[in-house]
Amino acid sequence: DTAVSQTPKYLVTQMGNDKSIKCEQNLGHDTMYWYKQDSKKFLKIMFSYNNKELIINETVPNRFSPKSPDKAHLNLHINSLELGDSAVYFCASSHRVNTEAFFGQGTRLTVV
Amino acid sequence: AQSVTQLGSHVSVSEGALVLLRCNYSSSVPPYLFWYVQYPNQGLQLLLKYTSAATLVKGINGFEAEFKKSETSFHLTKPSAHMSDAAEYFCAVTLSTGNQFYFGTGTSLTVIP
Numbered sequence A: 001d002t003a004v005s006q007t008p009k010y011l012v013t014q015m016g017n018d019k020s021i022k023c024e025q026n027l028g029h030d031t032m033y034w035y036k037q038d039s040k041k042f043l044k045i046m047f048s049y050n051n052k053e054l055i056i057n058e059t060v061p062n063r064f065s066p067k068s069p070d071k072a073h074l075n076l077h078i079n080s081l082e083l084g085d086s087a088v089y090f091c092a093s094s095h096r097v098n099t100e101a102f103f104g105q106g107t108r109l110t111v112v
Numbered sequence B: 001a002q003s004v005t006q007l008g009s010h011v012s013v014s015e016g017a018l019v020l021l022r023c024n025y026s027s028s029v030p031p032y033l034f035w036y037v038q039y040p041n042q043g044l045q046l047l048l049k050y051t052s053a054a055t056l057v058k059g060i061n062g063f064e065a066e067f068k069k070s071e072t073s074f075h076l077t078k079p080s081a082h083m084s085d086a087a088e089y090f091c092a093v094t095l096s097t098g099n100q101f102y103f104g105t106g107t108s109l110t111v112i113p
Helices: none
Strands: A004-007 A010-013 A019-025 A031-037 A043-050 A053-057 A064-070 A073-078 A087-094 A107-111 B003-005 B010-014 B019-021 B024-026 B031-038 B044-050 B056-058 B064-068 B073-078 B087-095 B107-112
Touching: A004 A087, A010 A019, A019 A031, A019 A087, A019 A107, A031 A073, A043 A064, A043 A073, A073 A087, B003 B087, B010 B019, B019 B107, B024 B073, B031 B064, B031 B073, B044 B056, B044 B064, B044 B073, B073 B087
Parallel strands: A010 A107, B010 B107
Antiparallel strands: A004 A019, A019 A073, A031 A043, A031 A087, A043 A053, A064 A073, A087 A107, B003 B024, B019 B073, B031 B044, B031 B087, B056 B064, B064 B073, B087 B107
16 A cells, blocks of 8 residues: 555646645554645645644745645645646655655655 | 764775765754665655664665764765665655754765676
8 A cells, every 4th residue: 555645646737727646544654744845855844734734834825725625635726837836746644644654655746 | 953974975996896975963852863775756765764773774685884973973884885776865864853854965876897
C-alpha cells in the first residue's frame, strides 16, 4: 500500500485552465503539506494543515486553494494556470508538525 | 529563523570512495535535522533524522550523519559509494516547536564507475 499517494502523476494543461491534484495518506498522520519543487530542485512549502486546519499559508497566489475534507486528504486546486506554475508538486504528511515527513511521488505539472 | 545551507550543489565520487555531503544549519533553538534522498522522478525518502538523542545517527543504505552543535553541522557520510547512491540529497531542519520543514537547496551526487 502506498503511504502517501498523489494523482495524477503527470498533468499537462493549457494556460488559463483550472486543475486539481489529489492527495491521500493512509498513515493516520495529523499533518499534511504541499510543497512546490522548481526546475532547480528547490523545495518550497506552500501549505500545511494540521487536523484539517490550515496552519501555514506561505506567500502563494490565491489562485492556489487547498482543501482538506478530512485528515487523510489534502487536495490542491489551481485556478487560471500560468506558465510559471509549471513545477513538481509534492504532497507530504507527518505524525505531528515537527516529525519526519513522508512524501508522495509528486505531480509534474506542465502549463503550455 | 531557521535555515539550512548545503555546500556544493554537485558532488562526484568514484564507486567505493567516501561520500561526504555537507549541511550547516542555523537555528535559535535546538533543531531537529533530517536528510532525504530523491531518486529521479520520485518523491523524497527519509534517510535519517536527528531529534536530540544520539549525535551520531545511522540511517538506511549505509548512510550516517553526525550532529555537531559547535560547528552547527549535520554532514552526511557513507564509507563506500555505490552506483545506486546517485541521486539528489536534501538536508532539512525543523524545531521542536516548529510547524514546517526548511529544506536546503539540495546536492546532486554522481557516482563514477
